[in-house]
Amino acid sequence: MNESISxxxxxxxxxxDRGTYHLVTFAGAEAEALAAHAAMQRLELGRRRGFGSLKSDARIGETRxxxxxxxxxxxxxxxxxxxxxxxxxEGLAPGDEVDVSVTPV
Incomplete structure (x- = not known):
């Protein structure tokens, strides 16, 4: 179940409080797919990762x-x-729309 979500x-x-961060937020069907990956990992490993995080490979443009x-x-x-x-x-600035792809690992 290592499908990319884009x-x-x-x-x-x-x-x-500790600095400036830049981020993108997955919602809707993409968030549901990520939650399913996290649930499968919990079933396979028998535990959650820290903060409920999901390890993944990410890509924006040519940067991975x-x-x-x-x-x-x-x-x-x-x-x-x-x-x-x-x-x-990738020459990005806040507010830019980015094409992002993540593959849970």
Whole structure:
């Protein structure tokens, strides 16, 4: 069950207590598919990963990286952090719509 999940999502800017973060949020059918992957992993491994995260490979444009997705609001949304290296490599700015693909591993 290592299928890619793709979507065009807005790149969001979030200012936290410990710094500035850039992220995209998967919702709807994409979030349901990610929640199903997380449930399968719990069944296979018998436990959850930290913060309920889901290990995955991510891709925006030509840039690929290994990361984790984090559930929000139960599991109705999943957040993918986008680092500065990815933003620079792809010429991204907050508010840009990005084509992102994730493959749970």
């Amino acid at each position: 979507a065009a999502l807005p790149l969001q800017h979030w200012q936290g 990286w290994k990361t984790s997705l984090f559930p929000q609001h139960g599991q109705s949304e999943w957040v993918l952090l986008v680092g500065r290296k990815v933003m620079r490599a």
